[in-house]
Amino acid sequence: MESESKRKKESPNTAELAVTASFPDEVLEIVLSLLTSHRDRSSVSLVCKDWYRAERWSRTQVFIGNCYSVSPEILTRRFPNIRSVTLKGKPRFSDFNLVPPNWGADIHAWLVAFAAKYPFLEELRLKRMAVSDESLEFLASNFPNFKLLSLLSCDGFSTDGLAAIATHCKNLTELDIQENGIEDSSGSWLSCFPESFTSLEVLNFANLTSEVNTDALERLVSRCKSLKVLKVNKSISLEQLQRLLVRAPQLEELGTGSFLQDLTARPYADLESAFNNCKNIHTLSGLWEAVPLYLPALYNSCANLTFLNLSYTALQSGEFAKLVVHCPRLRRLWILDTVEDKGLEAVGSNCPLLEELRVFPADPFDEEIIHGVTEEGFVAVSFGCRRLHYVLYFCRQMTNAAVATIVQNCPNFTHFRLCIMTPGLPDYLTNEPMDEAFGAVVKTCSKLQRLSVSGLLTDLTFEYIGKYAKNLETLSVAFAGRSDRGMQCVLEGCPKLRKLEIRDCPFGNEALLSGLEKYESMRSLWMSACNVTMNACRRLAKQMPRLNVEVMKEDGSDDSQADKVYIYRTVAGPRRDAPPSVLTL
Amino acid sequence: MSTTPLEHDYIGLSESSSVPRSSDKLSYSSSSSSCTEENYTSSNKACLNFKETELRLGLPGSQSPGRKPSHGLSLFGKDIENNNSNSNSNNTNGYAAPSPLKSLVSGAKRGFSDALDGVSRNWGLSINGKPDAELGKGAVLYSPRGGLDDKCKIMKEVDVLPLSPKPVQEKKNQVPALNENEPTSAPAAKAQVVGWPPIRSFRKNTMASNLVKNNDAAEGKSGSGCLYVKVSMDGAPYLRKVDLKIYSNYMELSSALEKMFSCFTIGQCDSHGLPGQDGLSESRLMDLLHGSEYVLTYEDKDGDWMLVGDVPWDMFTETCRRLRIMKGSEAIGLAPRAMEKCKNRT
Numbered sequence: 008m009e010s011e012s013k014r015k016k017e018s019p020n021t022a023e024l025a026v027t028a029s030f031p032d033e034v035l036e037i038v039l040s041l042l043t044s045h046r047d048r049s050s051v052s053l054v055c056k057d058w059y060r061a062e063r064w065s066r067t068q069v070f071i072g073n074c075y076s077v078s079p080e081i082l083t084r085r086f087p088n089i090r091s092v093t094l095k096g097k098p099r100f101s102d103f104n105l106v107p108p109n110w111g112a113d114i115h116a117w118l119v120a121f122a123a124k125y126p127f128l129e130e131l132r133l134k135r136m137a138v139s140d141e142s143l144e145f146l147a148s149n150f151p152n153f154k155l156l157s158l159l160s161c162d163g164f165s166t167d168g169l170a171a172i173a174t175h176c177k178n179l180t181e182l183d184i185q186e187n188g189i190e191d192s193s194g195s196w197l198s199c200f201p202e203s204f205t206s207l208e209v210l211n212f213a214n215l216t217s218e219v220n221t222d223a224l225e226r227l228v229s230r231c232k233s234l235k236v237l238k239v240n241k242s243i244s245l246e247q248l249q250r251l252l253v254r255a256p257q258l259e260e261l262g263t264g265s266f267l268q269d270l271t272a273r274p275y276a277d278l279e280s281a282f283n284n285c286k287n288i289h290t291l292s293g294l295w296e297a298v299p300l301y302l303p304a305l306y307n308s309c310a311n312l313t314f315l316n317l318s319y320t321a322l323q324s325g326e327f328a329k330l331v332v333h334c335p336r337l338r339r340l341w342i343l344d345t346v347e348d349k350g351l352e353a354v355g356s357n358c359p360l361l362e363e364l365r366v367f368p369a370d371p372f373d374e375e376i377i378h379g380v381t382e383e384g385f386v387a388v389s390f391g392c393r394r395l396h397y398v399l400y401f402c403r404q405m406t407n408a409a410v411a412t413i414v415q416n417c418p419n420f421t422h423f424r425l426c427i428m429t430p431g432l433p434d435y436l437t438n439e440p441m442d443e444a445f446g447a448v449v450k451t452c453s454k455l456q457r458l459s460v461s462g463l464l465t466d467l468t469f470e471y472i473g474k475y476a477k478n479l480e481t482l483s484v485a486f487a488g489r490s491d492r493g494m495q496c497v498l499e500g501c502p503k504l505r506k507l508e509i510r511d512c513p514f515g516n517e518a519l520l521s522g523l524e525k526y527e528s529m530r531s532l533w534m535s536a537c538n539v540t541m542n543a544c545r546r547l548a549k550q551m552p553r554l555n556v557e558v559m560k561e562d563g564s565d566d567s568q569a570d571k572v573y574i575y576r577t578v579a580g581p582r583r584d585a586p587p588s589v590l591t592l
Numbered sequence: 593m594s595t596t597p598l599e600h601d602y603i604g605l606s607e608s609s610s611v612p613r614s615s616d617k618l619s620y621s622s623s624s625s626s627c628t629e630e631n632y633t634s635s636n637k638a639c640l641n642f643k644e645t646e647l648r649l650g651l652p653g654s655q656s657p658g659r660k661p662s663h664g665l666s667l668f669g670k671d672i673e674n675n676n677s678n679s680n681s682n683n684t685n686g687y688a689a690p691s692p693l694k695s696l697v698s699g700a701k702r703g704f705s706d707a708l709d710g711v712s713r714n715w716g717l718s719i720n721g722k723p724d725a726e727l728g729k730g731a732v733l734y735s736p737r738g739g740l741d742d743k744c745k746i747m748k749e750v751d752v753l754p755l756s757p758k759p760v761q762e763k764k765n766q767v768p769a770l771n772e773n774e775p776t777s778a779p780a781a782k783a784q785v786v787g788w789p790p791i792r793s794f795r796k797n798t799m800a801s802n803l804v805k806n807n808d809a810a811e812g813k814s815g816s817g818c819l820y821v822k823v824s825m826d827g828a829p830y831l832r833k834v835d836l837k838i839y840s841n842y843m844e845l846s847s848a849l850e851k852m853f854s855c856f857t858i859g860q861c862d863s864h865g866l867p868g869q870d871g872l873s874e875s876r877l878m879d880l881l882h883g884s885e886y887v888l889t890y891e892d893k894d895g896d897w898m899l900v901g902d903v904p905w906d907m908f909t910e911t912c913r914r915l916r917i918m919k920g921s922e923a924i925g926l927a928p929r930a931m932e933k934c935k936n937r938t
Binding site: 188214318319367370426428430483485510511 | 786791794
């Protein structure tokens with residue numbers, strides 16, 4: 008930064024110099040405040056001291072991908088005017104129970120710092136953080152302008168904490184509670200919104216289970232005229248849903264409650280007309296326990312749908328096909344594999360605008376099941392949906408040829424996450440490894456940012472990735488590879504790699520240490536059940552002081568092996584809140 | 593691999609079926625086991641015919657060859673929902689009672705190394721460090737070693753295992769994990785790899801509780817909104833299931849059953865009864881026993897076989913566990929009791 012400002016002074020272009028010198032800070036701040044992308048802002052801050060200063064004063068939103076990469080003190084010192092914070096905590100594999108409990112990522116210390124430095128804080132988005140009821144109460148009481156709370160995959164709180172938010176946050180516009188591991192003791196939190204409270208625009212409690220007071224909900228929906236997003240939970244019946252829809256025809260995103268109820272003719276007609284009346288709905292989810300009989304009530308609403316989330320609804324292929332015929336504008340679709348290949352064929356035939364497809368397994372632990380989707384369904388979608396660029400696909404069999412066809416049809420993949428559910432499964436037709444499949448993906452899809460591989464894979468897959476995946480940022484590997492060489496190829500070859508997560512692969516110390524220089528340019532590395540030793544980790548920690556090298560120990564396992572290693576760059580130094588099972592080297 | 597499409601045909605679940613798939617699966621497997629419990633004179637022939645059409649109708653508890661725990665790669669299997677139902681999403685995947693699983697884990701490992709013929713590379717079963725998991729000590733945690741020669745060939749041998757054809761009977765064996773009323777001697781649980789497939793705990797728990805709910809309903813326990821009971825008919829090669837909740841009286845039930853089992857003749861009694869009467873009148877009963885070949889009976893929750901029609905409909909739906917369309921000759925023993933009840937009532 009210093010050298011750059013010197014260069015500017017020595018520039019022969021004096022006119023340019025004059026412009027720069029006479030540019031008042033305030034103007035610069037206004038200009039920079041129009042920049043929203045975090046990366047652009049980071050670049051801007053590196054230009055010169057003036058710009059660094061202007062940028063830090065004008066920044067109102069901050070995104071922290073790893074809460075331990077920076078401390079609350081450092082953050083609040085650099086950016087005095089933050090109104091919106093996004094924080095991500097635990098490593099992603101904590102979603103799959105690979106991270107010990109009490110690992111950390113507690114929000115409380117951050118909230119205390121924010122209360123002091125950002126009392127005007129408006130938005131907080133947390134992912135994989137530990138959040139207690141106490142923290143939520145603290146949040147509710149210390150930030151009078153607080154507007155938006157989004158908790159995704161967090162844990163540690165209960166519905167009592169939500170009650171505190173509902174009671175005290177007078178300016179709340181958004182409450183979004185998704186897929187958290189929380190204690191859902193009662194639905195009474197919803198009744199805590201005062202009668203005078205009208206500002207809500209987004210309410211998502213779809214993943215909570217307790218019954219809420221439906222009268223309170225109806226009144227809330229009636230008086231919040233700006234409500235755009237309403238996602239209710241399973242406890243809300245179809246009849247109750249109809250009453251809610253009648254009160255909120257302006258809704259744009261709807262998550263229904265249980266779709267299982269005995270409806271005689273009259274209530275069904277009312278439901279259908281309520282749906283028809285909500286002409287702005289573009290996103291639909293919920294549909295818990297949907298009985299196909301009532302799905303036609305949705306048909307008219309489906310015409311405008313861009314995002315349909317049926318990932319908690321076990322529909323069979325026939326009933327799903329009948330529904331999807333009515334959704335020609337679909338851009339995002341999440342479904343269960345109960346729709347099978349036939350259902351996916353219907354998607355290919357009816358949804359030419361589709362950009363994102365996620366197929367979740369209904370019975371992931373059932374080896375003997377012969378249902379679900381296969382390579383055929385995926386291929387069928389690729390023929391019909393040429394704009395597809397995001398896919399998450401759980402299946403039980405795949406072939407190299409199918410994947411090659413898929414990427415030939417859809418070369419614009421940015422996110423390709425293929426999960427062949429049996430570890431180490433080869434191409435079921437040729438019995439060969441799936442190397443060529445992922446080779447085709449990286450060769451053809453030059454824009455690929457995120458890749459998850461599966462099936463039987465040798466080092467060749469990783470050679471391909473290293474050679475071709477030049478835009479790759481996130482790579483997830485499990486039960487794959489043959490030697491250290493695989494991991495080395497990736498570390499050497501992918502310039503934009505930020506997150507690498509590996510489990511159950513034969514990568515060892517040589518591979519780990521080959522990335523010495525690389526890890527500082529990445530957000531994090533996760534390696535579990537590989538061949539890494541404690542000594543290698545110690546060596547890495549010693550040589551790279553700006554990395555935190557953490558090893559999670561299991562009881563009774565070999566002391567020289569490093570079972571789970573989590574390495575990340577940080578300016579905050581080693582963390583002090585690690586539990587005893589986590590060693591910081 | 594030709595076995596996969598065959599199994600597809602075998603299951604033959606039609607798309608138009610409105611029954612949730614998991615309970616459909618259960619009904620099929622339980623019906624196959626009940627078929628052999630009853631003594632059909634023609635049953636053997638029927639069952640044999642089924643074998644030709646690829647139904648496996650072994651006695652419950654019997655295992656077809658190759659179904660031992662050490663067979664194949666038991667890397668992951670059934671999540672034991674019973675143990676998991678109380679745990680929060682943060683806890684590890686359910687494991688069955690530790691001791692059977694421990695032996696299973698080591699069994700699986702042995703099987704694996706047998707299959708690999710001494711190749712040192714194994715897929716570890718990594719168990720999460722949950723303190724109370726006794727598995728932690730007993731389970732094997734080992735990481736694959738690299739640098740193998742001739743890897744492809746070995747991997748081919750290994751990987752054939754998960755693709756080996758599995759008799760359909762294995763389908764039945766997944767039932768006991770969730771279903772207390774159908775004991776089999778299938779392994780309590782397959783060893784499971786922690787955190788695989790990579791599905792968020794929240795989603796896993798939600799889908800698991802849906803599955804349990806379907807099974808409860810399928811077993812005739814008071815579930816939410818349906819009450820499926822098995823219906824068997826003497827001489828018929830397979831059973832059916834009906835949802836008692838969708839009928840409101842005996843007439844509806846018997847006409848539905850009549851449609852299901854075309855030779856069923858109890859429907860005769862429908863037209864003669866007084867409107868609004870729940871039980872069968874004495875005259876109808878006599879018609880039934882003397883005129884028709886079959887009698888509709890049910891097993892109540894005490895395990896006794898009763899004649900259908902004695903008690904009010906609501907009581908019937910609450911106590912009925914299964915239905916059996918019995919040959920008239922076998923039902924004679926039930927008649928005096930039933931008639932006495934009728935006499936007492938009128």
